Amino acid sequence: MDQKALFNISYGVFVLGAKTEEKVNACITNTFVQVASDPLRVTIACLNRNYTCDMIKKSGTFSISVLDQSCTFDTIKHFGFQSGRDVNKFDTVAYDTDAYGNPYVKKEACSLFSCKVLSSQDLGTHTLFIAEIEDARVVSDKPPLTYSDYQTKVKPKREAAATDKKIVGWRCKICGYEYKEPVLPPDYVCPLCGHPASDFEPIYAD
Amino acid sequence: MDQKALFNISYGVFVLGAKTEEKVNACITNTFVQVASDPLRVTIACLNRNYTCDMIKKSGTFSISVLDQSCTFDTIKHFGFQSGRDVNKFDTVAYDTDAYGNPYVKKEACSLFSCKVLSSQDLGTHTLFIAEIEDARVVSDKPPLTYSDYQTKVKPKREAAATDKKIVGWRCKICGYEYKEPVLPPDYVCPLCGHPASDFEPIYAD
Numbered sequence: 001m002d003q004k005a006l007f008n009i010s011y012g013v014f015v016l017g018a019k020t021e022e023k024v025n026a027c028i029t030n031t032f033v034q035v036a037s038d039p040l041r042v043t044i045a046c047l048n049r050n051y052t053c054d055m056i057k058k059s060g061t062f063s064i065s066v067l068d069q070s071c072t073f074d075t076i077k078h079f080g081f082q083s084g085r086d087v088n089k090f091d092t093v094a095y096d097t098d099a100y101g102n103p104y105v106k107k108e109a110c111s112l113f114s115c116k117v118l119s120s121q122d123l124g125t126h127t128l129f130i131a132e133i134e135d136a137r138v139v140s141d142k143p144p145l146t147y148s149d150y151q152t153k154v155k156p157k158r159e160a161a162a163t164d165k166k167i168v169g170w171r172c173k174i175c176g177y178e179y180k181e182p183v184l185p186p187d188y189v190c191p192l193c194g195h196p197a198s199d200f201e202p203i204y205a206d
Numbered sequence: 207m208d209q210k211a212l213f214n215i216s217y218g219v220f221v222l223g224a225k226t227e228e229k230v231n232a233c234i235t236n237t238f239v240q241v242a243s244d245p246l247r248v249t250i251a252c253l254n255r256n257y258t259c260d261m262i263k264k265s266g267t268f269s270i271s272v273l274d275q276s277c278t279f280d281t282i283k284h285f286g287f288q289s290g291r292d293v294n295k296f297d298t299v300a301y302d303t304d305a306y307g308n309p310y311v312k313k314e315a316c317s318l319f320s321c322k323v324l325s326s327q328d329l330g331t332h333t334l335f336i337a338e339i340e341d342a343r344v345v346s347d348k349p350p351l352t353y354s355d356y357q358t359k360v361k362p363k364r365e366a367a368a369t370d371k372k373i374v375g376w377r378c379k380i381c382g383y384e385y386k387e388p389v390l391p392p393d394y395v396c397p398l399c400g401h402p403a404s405d406f407e408p409i410y411a412d
């Protein structure tokens with residue numbers, strides 16, 4: 001099986017919003033799709049270790065902001081490269097909310113959805129949520145950002161590893177998984193979140 | 207709710223292959239996504255009225271050919287605008303098969319997947335299949351076709367309606383649903399398969 005075949009599956013890029021009684025939070029997902037038309041049904045797959053996933057499981061609702069082509073890497077980093085367990089992501093970002101209190105971003109999005117979970121299934125690394133749409137809005141006329149656009153135009157090229165330090169391993173910037181060998185195979189795929197070698201950063205010897 | 211918001215969700219375009227003891231068949235889908243990485247899991251949503259859907263329910267397996275940017279409208283029409291109940295689509299198209307006998311197209315595809323269904327859920331118009339990947343291959347280095355590419359570059363512009371005949375309704379070219387009014391609202395969405403007004407053709411009075 002050649003896992004590189006997976007890189008040819010196309011996706012959008014979305015801010016997946018959730019809330020508790022005390023706070024709002026969001027992460028980045030690429031797995032939002034419509035799966036039925038009558039009744040209207042959508043699915044998302046959320047990484048189980050994400051705080052956002054815990055919040056959705058408890059509240060039974062979530063929001064989706066469909067990122068558009070004006071999306072910056074800062075937005076992806078802000079929502080995708082840090083955890084709501086460590087930081088309140090919306091302390092520094094203005095947001096609107098759906099009727100349930102789930103956050104929408106106010107810029108760089110072209111469509112917004114408010115969703116209510118109907119069922120969920122634990123798939124190991126991820127939980128698959130099947131949901132109905134409670135509200136849907138178009139908020140900009142910019143084309144949506146695709147996951148391929150993110151890889152080729154938004155994500156910066158990988159920084160060269162420091163040459164004066166010894167590399168002892170590689171850490172996945174998306175989920176934190178650590179590959180404990182000094183040489184990362186170029187076709188490596190993160191066993192936890194499925195991201196490719198280009199999303200790993202060096203771990204240096206102390 | 208503004209259903210036009212749904213048009214900002216990004217997808218690929220895929221030939222979904224299936225088989226019975228006697229024949230092979232395929233249809234076009236845009237709903238193939240990876241939803242977990244360990245174990246590797248994918249989902250597709252297949253229209254319940256499609257013959258392909260019946261076949262997958264019986265065999266428990268299916269194939270996916272990820273269409274690439276060399277894909278032509280003829281391919282989309284051949285697999286997407288006619289039913290395997292009426293015609294043997296692979297009588298005129300060369301194909302390979304996966305280990306189960308599900309067909310792959312031999313051209314215009316960049317990745318191929320052979321999948322085994324683990325569970326399914328009836329969502330009304332569609333069945334959602336969760337599957338594991340048994341085989342995956344990269345077969346071309348062309349970029350994948352997105353659903354947006356199909357709408358903007360592959361699908362021909364809508365033909366002007368004949369002016370010498372009376373229009374009594376509109377028929378969805380994708381699923382056959384008939385809208386029984388002479389004027390189709392430009393923002394109409396097919397209640398059966400979710401396709402927009404641009405996928406409807408006029409029904410003329412006899």
